[in-house]
Amino acid sequence: MELQAKLAILADAAKYDASCASSGSNARHSLGGRGIGSTEGMGICHSYAPDGRCISLLKILLTNHCQYDCLYCVNRASSNVPRARFSADEVVQLTLDFYRRNCIEGLFLSSGIVKSPDFTMEQVVEVARALREDHDFCGYIHLKTIPDASPELIARAGRYADRLSINVEMPTTDGLQALAPEKDESAIRRSMARLRLQIDDAREERKRVVPIRALPGATPVATKPPPFAPAGQSTQMIVGADATDDRRILATSATLYGAYRLRRVYYSAFSPIPDAARALPLVAPPLMREHRLYQADWLMRFYGFEHQEIVSASNGLLRLDVDPKMAWALAHAERFPVDLNRAPREMLLRVPGLGVKAVERLLQARRVRRLRAEDLRSLHVPARKVLPFVVADGHRPAAGDAARAAQQLRAPAPPVQASLF
Structure with a gap:
């Protein structure tokens, strides 16, 4: 499949995800001749939800193949949609090309689950690593992490990404079990808790500046350890796919903010999808x-x-x-x-x-x-x-x-x- 055809499929497949913003990231820029990209200023594409909402954030999937069959997801295993898959190199080149054309300010990368959570997460992390290390990309990177992936892979993702996010998907445990029975809420919460500890530890460690001397008698140079997801973590929940009311949704959000110190909770109004399951509402909220x-x-x-x-x-x-x-x-x-x-x-x-x-x-x-x-x-x-x-x-x-x-x-x-x- 040609790259342009893949882009049309995988950019469209990512439009349902609203949890993408560059607020809170470190102010990096290419002034001084080092690197390309910036987390400041203008230059961003827009995605459109099927009901006409303009979502001013670039979002792309590594692949929309998925082994899970979440009823609310257009990319679920049983959905009859065109499928495509990028290689890590293709995502890197697309990001660089779009940025050079002043179309985006960075990359938001998510993916369906193929082969295994670890295999998929490894591909996602490789994209971020190549951008940062091979191309000295200084722009914003937001990675959607996979809860079942190994802690080592999620730790690697935090070294390259400005923000990490793990979607709780539904506001309640009952809603998640009814519409996404293959997903484990406890695994999602464990991953969020692990991320919070890593982010907090990295911030505390960076506060402790260690002076070193390059040569005898030289002026001490203050060095800091590399940041870990400096823009924190966020999540998203779907509104209107089940009967959960707003009081319960806000209670869940308050728990997430307090327990995991999230930067944002995003709310995504459910949009009816093609070939929808009978358990879903026919009319969007x-x-x-x-x-x-x-x-x-x-x-x-x-x-x-x-x-x-x-x-x-x-x-x-x-x-x-x-x-x-x-x-x-x-x-x-x-x-x-x-x-x-x-x-x-x-x-x-x-x-x-x-x-x-x-x-x-x-x-x-x-x-x-x-x-x-x-x-x-x-x-x-x-x-x-x-x-x-x-x-x-x-x-x-x-x-x-x-x-x-x-x-x-x-x-x-x-x-x-x-x-x-």
């Missing part, structure tokens, strides 16, 4: 649900919210018409309005419309004078969203302002495609 989960995830990571307080509905689902912080504020009207001049940082972060940077600016400004409603605009804060929930000098919201603001800010109904005939 609304994409807004995925968006709301990302917003709720942000609240847990940066705004001090606990996972159990974000979802208040009895059905365990996030509201789709307003964002999770607005929904929380409407459900806790007794906590508002908040005094901008006296409230602590923790409460200011719960005001709809106030982000982390805006709260820091407000705290700095009120050290020198009392805040007024007009100050929100000068601090680039969305006053229309904030004012119904706060008190400031010369301003106090009227009864019902919060509900009216929420009504005005409701998510619009999705557009309907007009018919030509």
Whole structure:
């Protein structure tokens, strides 16, 4: 098969994986004449999910042959799709060629499982090794690791990759057993725990700089051991392929963040696939649900919210018409309005419309004078969203302002495609 035909198949096969981002990687670049590639600046391809979502990250599979038969996966063993397989050298050359054309900022590499987990992982690691050592590639590399692969191979992957990821696939054990019975949740968790220990150990070791002398009387040179997956690890879970509600999904995410110190949990709304199994839903969940989960995830990571307080509905689902912080504020009207001049940082972060940077600016400004409603605009804060929930000098919201603001800010109904005939 020609390389272009392989690329068409294996790039399309990777579009369902959303867990790919270069945030948090070391700032490497080719200035000074050493190496090629960069983890900074622009230059990236886009992948498109079948429902039209634009995923601004390059993703490619080493192969879409797979010995597993996960029901939600288009590349499962029983799926009737065209198959292809790259060699390690072909992936290396494609990465270098696309980067030289300013099409990508690096490589995200995943793979189906062929022959054995160790055989597949060895091929994935060889791609990263060749890029780093043979071609001095300085760009971003994200490798999808295989939980059943040997610890030695995963340790080698961490030496070359900026980020490693292991997908938990489903939010619950029951969901994984029902839709991917060949996958072992305990093996996935063991691999994630092992990765956390290796990442933590490498960071601690790099903090201990060892001075050495090249020659007698020379200036000591500080050397550090090589980094290990400096951008950490991430994971992805599928939303809407089973009946798991948002409350349980966020609880699983909170456990993953706490136990394995993940950099990101990605949520991928289930998309119906060709020749789908009967156990899967026929209709995809609304994409807004995925968006709301990302917003709720942000609240847990940066705004001090606990996972159990974000979802208040009895059905365990996030509201789709307003964002999770607005929904929380409407459900806790007794906590508002908040005094901008006296409230602590923790409460200011719960005001709809106030982000982390805006709260820091407000705290700095009120050290020198009392805040007024007009100050929100000068601090680039969305006053229309904030004012119904706060008190400031010369301003106090009227009864019902919060509900009216929420009504005005409701998510619009999705557009309907007009018919030509």
